[in-house]
Amino acid sequence: MIYQFSSASANNGSAFDGLGVTYGLLTNPNISPTAIPWNIAAGLVMLFSRYLPIVAPIAMAAYLGEKKSSPFGLGTLRDDSLTFGILLFGTIVIIGALLFLPVAVLGPMAEHFGPIPFGG
Amino acid sequence: MNNQPIKVPPAADIAATLPGSLRRVKPTGLLEKETGLWALKQAFIMLRPDIQWKNPVMFVVEVGAFLTLLYLIQAALGKQVSEVPISYFIWVDAWLFLTVLFANFATALAEARGKAQADSLRRARHETVAYRLKAKGAIEEVSSSALRPGDQVVVEAGQTIPGDGEIIEGMASVDESAITGESAPVIRAAGTDRSGVTGGTVVLSDRIVVEISHGTGESFLDRMIALVEGAIRQRSPNEIALTLVLSAFTLAFLIVVMPLWPMAWNAEQYMMGYLGIKEPLRSLGTDVPTLIALLVCLIPTTIGALLAAIGIAGMDRALQANIIAKSGKAVELAGDIDVVMLDKTGTITMGNRHATKFIPVGKYSVAEVGRLAALASEADPTPEGKSIVELFVEETKTPIIVPPEAKFVPFSALTRMSGIDLPDGTRIRKGAPDAIVEFVQGNQGSIPGELSGFVDNVASKGATPLVVAEDARILGVVMLEDILKPHMAQRFERLRKMGLRTVMITGDNPLTAATIADKAGVDDFLAQATPETKLAYIRKAQAEGKLVAMMGDGTNDAPALAQADVGLAMNAGTQAAKEAANMVDLDSDPTKLIEVVEIGKQLLITRGSLTTFSIANDVAKYFAIIPALFAGTLPWLKVIDIMHLHSPVSAILSAVIFNAIIIPMLIPVALKGVRYRALGADALLRRNLLVWGLGGVVLPFIGIKLIDVIMANMHLVS
Numbered sequence: 001m002i003y004q005f006s007s008a009s010a011n012n013g014s015a016f017d018g019l020g021v022t023y024g025l026l027t028n029p030n031i032s033p034t035a036i037p038w039n040i041a042a043g044l045v046m047l048f049s050r051y052l053p054i055v056a057p058i059a060m061a062a063y064l065g066e067k068k069s070s071p072f073g074l075g076t077l078r079d080d081s082l083t084f085g086i087l088l089f090g091t092i093v094i095i096g097a098l099l100f101l102p103v104a105v106l107g108p109m110a111e112h113f114g115p116i117p118f119g120g
Numbered sequence: 121m122n123n124q125p126i127k128v129p130p131a132a133d134i135a136a137t138l139p140g141s142l143r144r145v146k147p148t149g150l151l152e153k154e155t156g157l158w159a160l161k162q163a164f165i166m167l168r169p170d171i172q173w174k175n176p177v178m179f180v181v182e183v184g185a186f187l188t189l190l191y192l193i194q195a196a197l198g199k200q201v202s203e204v205p206i207s208y209f210i211w212v213d214a215w216l217f218l219t220v221l222f223a224n225f226a227t228a229l230a231e232a233r234g235k236a237q238a239d240s241l242r243r244a245r246h247e248t249v250a251y252r253l254k255a256k257g258a259i260e261e262v263s264s265s266a267l268r269p270g271d272q273v274v275v276e277a278g279q280t281i282p283g284d285g286e287i288i289e290g291m292a293s294v295d296e297s298a299i300t301g302e303s304a305p306v307i308r309a310a311g312t313d314r315s316g317v318t319g320g321t322v323v324l325s326d327r328i329v330v331e332i333s334h335g336t337g338e339s340f341l342d343r344m345i346a347l348v349e350g351a352i353r354q355r356s357p358n359e360i361a362l363t364l365v366l367s368a369f370t371l372a373f374l375i376v377v378m379p380l381w382p383m384a385w386n387a388e389q390y391m392m393g394y395l396g397i398k399e400p401l402r403s404l405g406t407d408v409p410t411l412i413a414l415l416v417c418l419i420p421t422t423i424g425a426l427l428a429a430i431g432i433a434g435m436d437r438a439l440q441a442n443i444i445a446k447s448g449k450a451v452e453l454a455g456d457i458d459v460v461m462l463d464k465t466g467t468i469t470m471g472n473r474h475a476t477k478f479i480p481v482g483k484y485s486v487a488e489v490g491r492l493a494a495l496a497s498e499a500d501p502t503p504e505g506k507s508i509v510e511l512f513v514e515e516t517k518t519p520i521i522v523p524p525e526a527k528f529v530p531f532s533a534l535t536r537m538s539g540i541d542l543p544d545g546t547r548i549r550k551g552a553p554d555a556i557v558e559f560v561q562g563n564q565g566s567i568p569g570e571l572s573g574f575v576d577n578v579a580s581k582g583a584t585p586l587v588v589a590e591d592a593r594i595l596g597v598v599m600l601e602d603i604l605k606p607h608m609a610q611r612f613e614r615l616r617k618m619g620l621r622t623v624m625i626t627g628d629n630p631l632t633a634a635t636i637a638d639k640a641g642v643d644d645f646l647a648q649a650t651p652e653t654k655l656a657y658i659r660k661a662q663a664e665g666k667l668v669a670m671m672g673d674g675t676n677d678a679p680a681l682a683q684a685d686v687g688l689a690m691n692a693g694t695q696a697a698k699e700a701a702n703m704v705d706l707d708s709d710p711t712k713l714i715e716v717v718e719i720g721k722q723l724l725i726t727r728g729s730l731t732t733f734s735i736a737n738d739v740a741k742y743f744a745i746i747p748a749l750f751a752g753t754l755p756w757l758k759v760i761d762i763m764h765l766h767s768p769v770s771a772i773l774s775a776v777i778f779n780a781i782i783i784p785m786l787i788p789v790a791l792k793g794v795r796y797r798a799l800g801a802d803a804l805l806r807r808n809l810l811v812w813g814l815g816g817v818v819l820p821f822i823g824i825k826l827i828d829v830i831m832a833n834m835h836l837v838s
Contacts, residue, residue: 077802083805083806094738098373102383105746106380106754
């Protein structure tokens with residue numbers, strides 16, 4: 001489930017055939033009852049988490065680009081140094097972990113560590 | 121006609137050359153009884169939702185605390201059944217409220233300290249008697265609170281100046297210890313760049329007439345007092361931006377925590393099916409107070425609590441350094457300054473030139489040049505003149521004999537020379553080279569060829585040449601040297617290490633200026649500076665994207681002060697300069713700009729460090745709470761329980777308690793500021809990341825475990 005939604009939102013969309021098996025919406029009369037809600041949900045997720053994070057940062061970059069640029073000096077935060085790289089990486093890891101750890105624990109981790117009905 | 125110069129004790133000069141840290145005279149203790157009690161009371165008052173709402177992060181905590189209270193009441197009434205004892209709810213709720221209270225206490229304490237400082241300043245500005253000058257010279261006695269801007273008051277020796285203003289007539293020595301803490305008196309005179317006076321200070325000698333510029337309660341000092349007390353404090357742009365970021369984090373974590381309830385419920389259902397039990401399986405994952413506790417631990421409460429306190433404490437530190445900032449934004453801006461513009465006279469050099477050498481021209485001797493120069497300077501009240509006399513007496517050990525009928529010719533800006541007319545008709549003059557040349561040519565004298573060479577030579581050494589002439593003969597050159605203030609080279613080095621560029625402004629010619637700039641160690645200089653060239657220089661630097669700080673005192677400095685990003689005016693300066701600037705220095709110390717930059721940087725660094733610490737703390741809290749939430753339902757998740765806390769209940773309680781008590785523990789850091797070192801941005805970032813980032817990740821693991829062990833051993837939790 002998590003894989004389905006995270007792939008709709010950010011990955012390469014490898015789960016794009018959805019969770020409810022449909023085998024062609026128009027021709028198959030026996031689609032699984034949860035197929036349509038799943039697909040709609042996945043579609044909405046795609047809209048919000050792919051397009052918004054594209055539009056918003058570009059708008060922000062344009063806004064910042066109009067501002068006066070400060071000259072390079074001893075007090076400038078260098079973005080080509082190892083320190084900055086570690087800072088960036090650390091921030092991404094920590095924030096990402098903080099946001100996804102609860103659902104990861106309940107989903108994939110439980111499935112990995114747990115007995116059969118949960119994943120084995 | 122007062123010819124006697126007023127003696128200025130040398131202490132004032134020496135004090136001004138000490139590095140800033142030795143000069144500070146008003147340290148306040150971190151916690152005094154009155155301020156502590158007032159802050160405690162305020163902490164409770166600030167719980168009101170409409171006040172608490174201003175701090176979004178703590179507002180969320182307050183809402184959570186009230187929600188938990190509702191659940192607590194529900195559980196007490198026996199409506200809700202849960203596998204956890206009611207004492208757990210009571211503890212969690214109590215600590216949630218304490219978190220909010222600690223946050224409010226931090227802000228209130230910062231404000232209280234500011235109030236205490238402001239009170240001590242205000243005590244000097246009580247009502248005094250003022251002698252208002254009316255038309256036709258009549259004097260009426262009024263109370264100082266009745267004075268209006270534009271009123272003129274007479275202040276004589278021994279009286280207190282009743283209000284802020286400018287001296288329009290006279291000259292006096294003033295004791296400004298009431299506002300600066302410095303007891304050495306200072307000179308204030310009409311028509312100079314040192315004509316500003318402040319209410320509450322005492323005139324020690326002579327008589328002055330002061331034109332009042334601000335009514336009581338409206339002066340810069342009063343405004344700063346109001347700012348520091350928090351009465352009219354507005355959030356600076358940096359603070360607003362950071363609050364927005366924290367609110368975004370809070371929202372994100374709210375979105376993370378909310379789905380946990382249905383997911384935990386789902387897990388419970390699964391387990392019930394798996395184990396085949398019919399009774400509902402209750403775990404902490406579906407327990408709303410516990411989810412609230414998780415939310416509170418995740419959101420950046422540490423920085424959310426201390427943000428306001430850091431801002432207020434920054435303004436406070438500026439006041440402790442005797443700097444009146446007109447807004448919190450000015451202090452922050454000072455931290456980002458790239459270029460610092462300093463006046464040469466009085467800042468980099470001692471301000472008064474000293475004669476160091478007599479250079480004879482042609483066949484005259486050093487002693488002759490010296491004698492005539494000293495004669496011309498004997499009645500000269502300026503420090504330069506006195507130094508010439510001193511030099512001659514020192515070199516030849518003979519006193520100067522001035523004929524009693526000799527007439528002294530004082531210096532004037534028009535003639536640019538001074539001298540003495542002896543009773544036998546000889547006229548001795550000393551002054552600017554071109555003025556003396558004119559004088560001698562006017563007497564049908566001839567100019568020796570080597571004179572221009574000597575004059576240029578002196579100028580190239582960074583000194584000022586004074587030519588000495590008697591009637592139609594030019595005798596020689598006196599070399600007047602600027603004495604550099606000690607420690608200045610070190611201070612400029614410190615500024616350079618912080619990444620700032622120093623610029624020296626002087627009215628000297630370029631040759632002299634270049635030499636002095638080299639000796640003092642400044643990065644650049646502006647010679648023959650006029651108000652227009654200063655303004656142009658600032659504009660050029662700003663066009664390159666740099667932020668410029670400037671210090672000034674005269675009315676002609678006002679446009680440049682207004683144009684600069686940080687303008688620091690001296691309290692002794694003119695009203696125009698003080699209005700144009702965004703900071704006023706009570707000490708009227710030209711090197712104060714350096715302190716201002718450090719305070720600004722320290723403020724910004726403190727905010728950044730505590731934000732990093734706050735976010736880094738979350739890692740450990742997660743590892744404490746998540747296993748507690750779900751390991752009850754899904755026992756195989758125990759593998760992620762790396763902290764091995766006593767029980768799920770104690771785990772969550774420990775995390776909440778740690779989250780709460782880290783706030784008062786960091787109050788000293790917030791109020792005193794993170795220690796600032798003069799390093800470049802990269803080195804500073806590395807250092808602070810290690811201390812606050814890595815430390816922030818590691819410390820909560822230890823802290824939460826410690827609290828858990830203490831609670832388990834005291835049998836406070838099951």
